[in-house]
Amino acid sequence: MLKDGQVYLGTSFLTDKDGNQSSQGEYLNLKLANRHGLIAGATGTGKTVSLQILTEGFSAAGVPVFCADVKGDLSGLAVAGEPKDFLAKRAETIGFTDDYKYEAMPAIFWDLFGEQGHPIRTTISDMGPLLLSRLMDLNATQEGVLNIAFKLADDEGLLLLDLKDLRALLVNMEERRKELSTAYGNVSTASIGAIQRQLLVLEQQGAEHFFGEAALDIMDLMRTTRDGRGMVNVLAADKLMQSPRLYATFLLWLLSELFEELPEVGDRDRPRLVFFFDEAHLLFDDAPKILVEKVEQVVKLIRSKGVGVYFVTQNPIDIPDGVLSQLGNRIQHALRAFTPRDQKAVRVAAETFRPNPGLNTRETIMAMGVGEALVSTLMKKGVPSIVQQTLIRPPSSRLGPLTKAERKEIIQNSPVYGVYDEPKDRESAFEVLKERAEEKARREEEQRAEEDRQREDKGRMRKGRTGFTLPDFGRDDRPTRSSRRKSTRRRNSNRQSVAEAAMKSVARSVATSLGKALVRGILGSLKRGF
Template identity: 65%
Template sequence: MAQDDSIFIGASRKPDDSYQRPEELLLKYGNRHGLVTGATGTGKTVTLQILAEGFSNAGVPVFCADIKGDLSGISMIGEAKDFLTARAEAIKLDPYEFQEFPVIFWDLFGEQGHPIRATISEMGPLLLSRLMNLTEAQEGVLNIAFRIADEEGLLLLDMKDLQSLLANIADRADEIGTRYGNITKPSVGAIQRSLLVLEQQGGNHFFGEPALKIADIMRTTRDGRGAINVLAADKLMMNPRLYATFLLWLLSELFEVLPEVGDPDKPKLVFFFDEAHLLFDEAPKIVVDRVEQVVRLIRSKGVGVYFVTQNPLDVPETVLAQLGNRVQHALRAYTPREQKAVKTAADTFRPNPDFNCATAITQLGTGEALVSTLEAKGVPSMVQRTLIRPPASRLGPITPQERQKLINESPVAGQYDQTVDRESAFEMLQKKALEAQKAQEQAQQQANTGGGSGWTIPGFGNDAPAPSGRNTGNAPRPRTSNRQTVTEAALKSVVRSVGSSVGRALVRGILGSLKKGF
């Protein structure tokens, strides 16, 4: 039913309870971002699925997270089921055709998809501080570490690079502190402990090389469809801070890498951020400001960002104001917070005189939603009570065997499977430490063999014959007189009586103190 310039979302309900008017999302406003909200089990995942299908068919690559594994079915052709067919008939979707979509599976842990990696340098001190929940003082130390790495040409690729650099700046704290500020060992120790926790949570799988190339998530097929990149996030959700930080990093990378395109006819990429509340939970203001900045500016790069979450209150107002396309599924209104969420959601829509928006939100059935998208000149459409179209692909997860087959046949198969560990900060600092140790050993050896003790006993200088009378290879120093003082004669007599080299050293020490008395 959709035209070439739009995505068919569903059909809106008329006063007589029939669904006739098609609700569509115009592709030229697809980069104006969006919001999909609703309580658990109200149909958010299906809405995400049909939007991803629509963008893919329009030639727009998609990146989305699969929290429960249900979204993986988008890679397989759909199957006719009674409730799906009934919904298609209700919205007059004729013909209701089934289709499979080009999917690339990704997984930070490399288990259910191709590994995704980023380097420590790409992540940067701000996002790392957010990831490890560092204090302001600890974040300052981390910023100094990155500055030192830049100055000294130390590549920060994986976790051991950062760990070794932190140990290095702790040893040089006095030297570095005069330039950049105080570096305390407790702060460095706290960061190292946080890195250890992050490593145990799987961070060592994420940081390293080969790093993800942005071009690999912006692929299109030969028939012109956009690839749908599905991130396996069921295990990743065990560490929600890593999940949120990774997606924020990916958004930041897109913003920095992609060129300005203004307002294209369709987006260059659409990014679905599921469980979006994890991005903002306990986030410091600087992180929220960063999200707001990226969302505001990335539109001109041709990237659309769609937040998917249960409650519109999960998204800060500064970000919420920039989301033009909205799909609101049912909300419960039993607690004061839920009632506030319903009111907030209703107030963000352009009112429809045919129904009360706040009341409708609590009465929506599964698969129904209030929909408002941007119309001509970017003006929000009047909110409509809409029955969401059924998906063309499979509803539900695929089998492990089907997933593995798709991974093996993927266009990026083999590119990211093996970790590359090239020379970086860890190896360079280790090499410097070995060179310094070797130089110290050589200096110590020279001091022990050729430097002497720094003082001599009269008649036993470094160039004098050995006490035993054996020639050491040095010519004797000419003497002005053959006469010896009483002290020199006594000293020689005692030294001759000591046979071992250890005894000689001991006697020299004892008699040296006697010499000073003369």
């Protein structure tokens, strides 16, 4: 599985011009594994197995892995494989019998819904307006209003932890719409209403499980075992895939968090973490140009943080050219050319490999069987190897999903068991704004009671001087317009007590300090440690 700092992928068979055959192992160099990669191929051609053997190799080398389990098959990484004839035959064919053994990988199971693994949560503030706008499919105007909401929360020191916090803030913005439009820009009722409707859609998709605390600590994805193996973090994504925009936005947020939080480490002998992005086309489907540009920027820069990103998809054309050009390590399974789009995908896949004089890459892509792939990885100095048709090695862990009992046992023995399983709800924007509204209603009630008392006092004074109640003679007890203006000015000037003024001053200074401390990164997520 490992040889001289390289992960064994499989064996290719070569035929020279004289018809002589030879074989050579195909390896992934760990020093260059942070230069990202691509696993592509049609459904049923072996992409999942390629992902599985890469994960096993990285884990054995002490590299933690994060991968999404879209079909449930990857959960089998957590238990040892079972002897099967076709696995033994493949190992014998490629000369892997001496090193081949069945073993389990150390795994942690995660689930946004908290059903098949430990819950993963983040806060609304941590995600930021850019990714949240993408998640809610907002237009430019609505995204602008959402940016104002985040700016207002930062300025007033309001924590946005979950969906109810954001909803409460939007209600507050509607009540203060004229004031905020002057200070921050136009805040329209229509945009606020559109955002509120999209929040309801998110709740129906189960996003309320994702937003809140305890928020995920990225370092919990980068654990190793006592014997030096990297932990394999498996995200249960079978249910999550029913909400593809939530799936794509979550993985993009996670990539953003890794980029923002991890320090620069330069070149290492192996990555700090490898991140597999399955069903990668969902990230780019209908994505605005600015988001695609930012993803491209993150992919370019995150390798200096020691993170390798591997996209798994059916067609290479699902990946924008700017991102595809960054993927140096490639495993290309078979493609079928039934449509013009399929033919284009075959052509693109063939042309992106370093040519092999003895191999017709384009024809080979369409003719390969299950478990075969075209492999090209980065060699010394980052030069891609000549593409070779390769028989992928059999996995050491189980092919297929875990049982419910097996999954439950692994979750209960997890190093993060009990850390994230119970939600927390500390005071945040919802509670603060509710308290403000109640305080405002109380002050208004006290003011009305005071005005009623003053009117009663005036009536009693008139009755006390004459011994009987003076006739009204058509006069209204209500003050005249000029007296009302004076009274209003007097009340306004007296409404803010010394204590209230002090509290407002403290609030302003806190908000200012928060505004300086809250710095957002490339994809809008919060940077920490400032």
